[in-house]
Amino acid sequence: MAPVDFKSTSLTPIVISGPSGSGKSTILTRLFAEYPSRFGFSVSHTTRAPRGTEQNGKEYYFVSREEFQKLIADGGFVEHAQFGGNYYGTSVRAVEEIREQGRTCVLDIEMEGVKQVSNHPTFPRPKFLFLSPPSMEILEQRLRSRATDKEEAILKRLQQAKVEMEFARSAEAPHDKIVVNDDLETAYQEVRRFCVGDAEPEKLQVD
Template sequence: MRSERGLLIVLSGPSGVGKGTVRKALFEQEDLALQYSISVTTRKPREGEVDGVDYFFRTREEFEDMIRSEKLLEWAEFVGNYYGTPVDYVEQTLQEGKDVFLEIEVQGALQVKKAFPEGVFVFLAPPSLSELKSRIVGRGTETEEVIQNRLRMAKEEIDLMDAYDYVVENDEIHLACERITSIVTAEHCRRDRVAKYYKQMTEAE
């Protein structure tokens, strides 16, 4: 039995681990009803990415204006670019009883946890650092300097794993999706999320 308020599900992990790929695969599943909260970023679109679908692409000036206006649930600067989450959309969707799915960087996830400790935080981990490097290199969009910066950051981010509720290894996309789906199902069955409903049910008899 779902609780009245939706779940805030946060997926994050090192750059190149496959967060976007796993997120897209999750949203293709008909039995998992999630609302995707699109992030705002100042980085340039990659091939195939669409403004308003994959990200809201903004200039640094526009992003910094959103910071000053407190229109972001979280934000972080990563490898020279800003990333952030619009706060109004998240809160409104949760109040409607819908689950909100955030795919964000580790710095941002830690900020969200301070504001929404009741959220479900999932760390997407690579099978190994060598595999992570292969995935980043395989993009063909990064310079050697950026690749090394991302690997250095990845080591630091893996050390922050203790701040998360769950760790899912992205060895195979379909397996990672199955694990995340199981986590969402289990979280909706937690006593502290559904007890209010059943107490109201017994009091009505």
């Protein structure tokens, strides 16, 4: 199958980024539930181990470091980055599959990935949104309340979050909009308007 010509399509991708604990997963889950036929979620590759009930091919494609390195060498990623000792990346094929379905591709990626996508030679200029916590203090509370990470991991996430938040407000950042998640409902409505404008949620088909 021939690769999709990204520049010829009107389905502008949407890149949503923000530190761990900013509420991306919660907001994206609701957005996809309200607009099930409009968006396709780009499933990333990672070398980290699955957590809890995570399934391969759903939350992530879980691969070995050797497999990941081969994909890099073969030019198989739109973006990739290393965080917390593990690799994460969005494959070209994952994006192509969504576009072939006539859906808007949504990418949930980290800061380095945002930089790579914004400078990619063939990927179209996406719409960029950054989801920010209201403060570092509140972010720390959220991360600790999850009780899924050890202290060292939490401190690393907080350090990375500070860097990401500073970048998002810099002249270098490509973000078209920054949404502060102080209130989840308000933040969701801002993200929804950014992604779909005034379009009403889709009606679910009942058999």
